[in-house]
Amino acid sequence: SQKIEQNSEALNIQEGKTATLTCNYTNYSPAYLQWYRQDPGRGPVFLLLIRENEKEKRKERLKVTFDTTLKQSLFHITASQPADSATYLCALPTGGSYIPTFGRGTSLIVHP
């Protein structure tokens, strides 16, 4: 079955740098892939969706890429700020349905 892999170790970076988070999947390329932000004790908030026929999507300081050959999506935050510190989840449909399955998320910590 399709597995979703996100780095379980927290990513620590300095303010102003670009943060890059990775989401790998194991089997077939999904029809789409989503990225969410989750703050402690809160519900996730949708950030970006990229479809399988798209290579890249941008929204303000956020950029998502989708490489179906590598079976990987990269999520970039440029000019990172301490307020960007949160857990970032990727989600994609698995098991033959369109409903997204979530990865475990990667914690991002931006130091001032």
Add this chain to the structure above:
Amino acid sequence: DGGITQSPKYLFRKEGQNVTLSCEQNLNHDAMYWYRQDPGQGLRLIYYSQIVNDFQKGDIAEGYSVSREKKESFPLTVTSAQKNPTAFYLCASSIDLTGELFFGEGSRLTVL
């Protein structure tokens, strides 16, 4: 303001008791979902509903029940059959099964 409202935010239950978590949305979304999140884990799908009066089991439906009598409402009952009910429960909605998910603020259930 449009959104999803979950209640209660915190709930304590004695073993052997059923509890019902409320989820209401005013986004006019057809699809609604219940996820469970445990520490260090991704979100796991409990049940979802594509349309009123219809719902489907997710990956971990055992010990849970739902109803979808109104478009706006999708309550989740955690029954005494659920072996490890202590968790953070998240309700979400989307326009359809392929859309971005809008999450509520979550309900934290603790079994004493």
